[in-house]
Amino acid sequence: MQNFASRLLLQSCGTLPQSLARTNARPRILFRVKSTQATAATPASTGTELNWVEYLEIRRRRRQWQTIFTIPCSMIGFLGGSFYFGSLQTDPLKPIMGIDPMMFYGGCTLLCMGAGYVVGPSIGSAVWRISNRNSLAIIDARDREFYKHVAKNRVDAALQSATNPVPDYYGEKIGSLRQYRQWLRDQAKYRRKAVLPEE
Template sequence: MFRQIGINVRASAWKQVRFNSTNSTPALNWVDFLKLKKENHVMNITASVFTTLAGGVVTLTYLGNYEFDPEKPILGMDPIMMMGGGVVLGGFVGYLFGPTIGTSLFRLKNRSILKQFLQKDSIFLTKIKANRVDPSSQSFSNPVPDYYGEKIYSLKGYKQWLRDCNAYRRKTKEFL
């Protein structure tokens, strides 16, 4: 049909085109994976800030409406100090909920490539586990470089982490 209208098409070119493709998203490369990893971290930190403030405000609102006798100690301590500690504790509990909410938002936002992200994350963690150093000989002058690879958000950072791990190994061999 295409030859009739003047378009010369090789038969092998048609084999490369898939009209009913099930995978409409391109493969996730390492640069994009590390950007998504950083985005997940930023979302977790942001959610932690908001949940910390929300936990503190909710606790302060509850304790502000609670009637207590300011002259009677609570658990042997000054009631105002206990109320302040309760607000700090409420903020801390809110902080602990932050990463859960941040991860949920990240998964909801990136659900189209989530499967690829989780596969790359598994491969990344396997590479980190294979290349990390033995922390048994660490000291103040020779600390372990980012044992879990939590601060790696770029290929440049990963290469630097590998160099730091090799420098750590070299130092432990030379000074033991």
């Protein structure tokens, strides 16, 4: 019936009115698509928020990665140093820098092990960042906020001494809310001891 009426109008007017032309076209659901996209994007935007419990758990896992990589890097440094310095030709009667060659090479091997111990956490952190590259922006933003909290609540470094350093000055050992509260208590206790005279 609509086709007959539209043909009649077309013959009489010469053109088909736009309102009737749209009736034969495929219905568009622009508003539906947009609203569906908007609601689908809402959980993703709220999912990008990282609460403190999740952040501190991520921080604890990152520290575990750093610790785990310290052990093999130290062993690689030790084995590499022992293979290298063990393969060198030495004259036991000629001291090196005034030190017995075996003692000198043993010390160098331990230095290689120490270098592996120092480099291990950096390698562990790099591997952790690669494995979590999808959420790095959120974690880095939360890191900056966390370090602002630490800088605001920690004891002034001028109050420490060589025999009595500030406990966990950078908050590296904080891996949960309980540990963060304990860190705050330790900072307050240290501040009271340093500022108030002992009775």
